Amino acid sequence: xxxxxxxxxxxxxxxxxxxxxxxxxxxxxxxxxxxxxxxxxxxxxxxxxxxxxxxxxxxxxxxxxxxxxxxxxxxxxxxxxxxxxxxxxxxxxxxxxxxxxxxxxxxxxxxxxxxxxxxxxxxxxxxxxxxxxxxxxxxxxxxxx
Amino acid sequence: xxxxxxxxxxxxxxxxxxxxxxxxxxxxxxxxxxxxxxxxxxxxxxxxxxxxxxxxxxxxxxxxxxxxxxxxxxxxxxxxxxxxxxxxxxxxxxxxxxxxxxxxxxxxxxxxxxxxxxxxxxxxxxxxxxxxxxxxxxxxxxxxxxxxxxxxxxxxxxxxxxxxxxxxxxxxxxxxxxxxxxxxxxxxxxxxxxxxxxxxxxxxxxxxxxxx
Numbered sequence: 001x002x003x004x005x006x007x008x009x010x011x012x013x014x015x016x017x018x019x020x021x022x023x024x025x026x027x028x029x030x031x032x033x034x035x036x037x038x039x040x041x042x043x044x045x046x047x048x049x050x051x052x053x054x055x056x057x058x059x060x061x062x063x064x065x066x067x068x069x070x071x072x073x074x075x076x077x078x079x080x081x082x083x084x085x086x087x088x089x090x091x092x093x094x095x096x097x098x099x100x101x102x103x104x105x106x107x108x109x110x111x112x113x114x115x116x117x118x119x120x121x122x123x124x125x126x127x128x129x130x131x132x133x134x135x136x137x138x139x140x141x142x143x144x145x
Numbered sequence: 146x147x148x149x150x151x152x153x154x155x156x157x158x159x160x161x162x163x164x165x166x167x168x169x170x171x172x173x174x175x176x177x178x179x180x181x182x183x184x185x186x187x188x189x190x191x192x193x194x195x196x197x198x199x200x201x202x203x204x205x206x207x208x209x210x211x212x213x214x215x216x217x218x219x220x221x222x223x224x225x226x227x228x229x230x231x232x233x234x235x236x237x238x239x240x241x242x243x244x245x246x247x248x249x250x251x252x253x254x255x256x257x258x259x260x261x262x263x264x265x266x267x268x269x270x271x272x273x274x275x276x277x278x279x280x281x282x283x284x285x286x287x288x289x290x291x292x293x294x295x296x297x298x299x300x301x302x303x304x305x306x307x308x309x310x311x312x313x314x315x316x317x318x319x320x321x322x323x324x325x326x327x328x329x330x331x332x333x334x335x336x337x338x339x340x341x342x343x344x345x346x347x348x349x350x351x352x353x354x355x356x357x
Contacts, residue, residue, distance in 0.1 A: 063294055063298045063300075064298060064301065066297070067295075067298050070236050074238075074265050075261070075265065078254075078257065078258050078261065085235070085236050085237025085239075086236050087236060087237065088236055089288075090293070125236070125237035125239065131290075134286070134288055135288070135326075
C-alpha cells in the first residue's frame with residue numbers, strides 16, 4: 001500500500017515538471033489597460049510577452065500604440081536572449097456595413113468606453129510561429145519545441 | 146495626439162503659405178513587397194538610374210534610401226518628388242531565417258541587427274512624409290497587421306495613401322483580395338519588376354498628389 005502511494009507521488013512530480021513547458025493564454029479585459037497611457041499599456045503587454053504568454057486583449061490598441069509596440073519589440077531583439085519579436089493580429093467589425101444610426105451609436109460608445117468591440121491577439125514570436133488572419137478569423141500556428 | 150495636431154497644423158500652414166515644392170513620397174510595406182523595385186522602376190523611367198539593390202532575401206533594404214529631384218511629367222504637368230524608400234516593417238526578426246539563404250551565423254546576426262534598426266528608422270520617418278505608397282505583395286494574404294498598422298498611422302497623421310498591389314505577373318496574385326481588405330482605398334495592381342500596368346500607377350500617383 002505504502003509503495004503504491006510513493007509511485008503516485010512520483011507521477012505527480014513528473015506531470016508538474018512537464019507543466020513548465022505548457023502554453024499560457026492570458027485574457028486581458030479592456031478595463032485592465034483602459035486607464036493606462038501608451039507607455040503603461042506597452043509595458044504591461046511586453047511584460048507578459050517576455051514571460052512567453054499569449055495575450056488575448058479585449059478591444060484593440062490605437063494605431064500609434066501598435067507602432068510603438070513594434071518599435072519597442074525591435075529594440076529588445078538581440079538584447080534579450082531568445083526574443084525574436086512578436087506576432088500580432090486583431091479582429092474588429094470596422095469594415096462591416098451597418099446603418100447610419102448603428103454607426104453613430106457605435107462611435108459614441110467608442111468615444112465613451114474605448115473600442116471594446118474587437119479582439120487583439122499578441123504573442124511572442126518564439127512561441128507563435130505565425131498568425132494568419134482573414135476578416136472573420138485568426139489562426140495561430142505555434143512553434144514546435 | 147499633440148504630434149498629430151502639430152503635423153496637421155503644419156500641413157495646413159504649408160498649404161496656405163508655401164508654393165508646392167518637392168513632394169516627399171514614402172514607400173512603405175512588409176519586407177519583400179517590392180518597395181525598392183517600384184522606386185527603381187520610377188527612377189529608371191525618369192532618371193535612367195536605380196535607387197537601391199533588390200534581392201529575394203528579406204530585409205535587403207536596411208537603411209532609408211533617398212533620391213531627390215525626381216521630376217515626373219503627365220499631361221504637361223511636372224511634379225518634383227523626393228523618393229524615400231524605407232526598410233520593410235516586420236514584427237519579428239529571426240537571424241536563422243537569413244541562414245536559410247546560405248548566410249553564416251555571424252553575418253545573419255549582423256543582418257538581423259541592421260534590420261531591426263531599419264524598422265525603427267522606417268517608423269520614425271512616418272512623420273516626415275507628404276504622401277505614401279503602401280506596397281502589398283498580391284500573392285500573399287493582405288490582412289497582415291503590419292499593413293493595417295501603417296495605414297492606421299498614416300490616416301491619423303492625415304497623410305494621403307495609395308495602395309499598390311505588386312507582383313500581378315505571378316499566378317498566385319489576387320488583387321481582388323487586396324481590394325477586399327482595404328475597401329476604403331484606391332488599389333492599383335502592378336508588376337514593379339516587369340513594368341506591367343505602370344501607366345495606371347502614374348495616373349493614380351498624380352491623383353494622390355492632389356490630396357497633398
